Amino acid sequence: MAADGKLHISYNQIHQLIEGSVRQFGLGDDGFSPDLIVAIGGGGFIPARILRSFLKAKHGRNVPIQAVGLTLYEELPGGAGEAAGAHVTKTQWLDFGSPTRVALLGRRILVVDEVDDSRKTLAYAVAELRSDVEAQERLAGMAPGASATEIGVFVVYNKDKPKAEPLPPPVMRRYFAAATTPDRWLAFPWDCTSDIAAHTALAEQP
Ligand SMILES: O=P(O)(O)OC[C@H]1O[C@H](OP(=O)(O)OP(=O)(O)O)[C@H](O)[C@@H]1O
Ligand SMILES: Nc1nc2[nH]cnc2c(=O)[nH]1
Secondary structure, three states, X not given: XXXXXXXXXXXXXXXXXXXXXXHHHOEOOOOEOOOEEEEEEOOOHHHHHHHHHHHHHHHOOOOOEEEEEEEEEEEOHHHOXXXXXXXXXXXXXXXXXXXXXXXXXOOEEEEEEEEEOOXXXXXXXXXXXXXXXXXXXXXXXXXXXXXXXXXXXXXXXXXXXXXXXXXXXXXXXXXXXXXXXXXXXXXXXXXXXXXXXXXXXXXHOO
């Protein structure tokens, strides 16, 4: 284990985990075949982009990625790490303004993030998406749920711990975690500002 107690993660590990889970869970075919990815930034952006490559390898076409910005964790003063804030803050969301309106009805939407820790961020994202779907259904004169829009979740790492927030049962039926980790702080490669080779070596030591 690294001296700082963090579990270091390499780019290759993330790439290989995503590749393996597309196969294992049948993403893009009989498991869940998204036609829209909603990436929760910043941490979900790189995994979403990698996932899109493996989905394209199955279909020959790119699944569009929409970016949203949600933040819960804050940097502690003096480099003391990060701590969860009181609530999730929305910094960016889907564009519903004409002419670039994101049509959600009837789509298979996969929400992508790099880590499911307390689950607060995912619960917030899914609740917001569901309320957007309902709003679009109302606008279209449809009853709630009539559009048969499906929402799933893909995370690279799920921490094995009691979650602060639940996800709705239909979403849990389409919940995919590439790996499960103990409840330790994960040091992702994109957060490394010192020596990425040393970070990678720590991540990949047996
Ligand atoms: O399961 P939770 O306890 O909600 O934590 C998971 C979230 O925490 C991190 O986001 P962060 O708030 O650090 O924002 P960032 O991705 O922009 O760094 C991470 O990217 C997830 O979105
Ligand atoms: N980098 C990082 N961000 C997180 N957000 C929630 N949990 C974690 C974690 O373990 N590592």
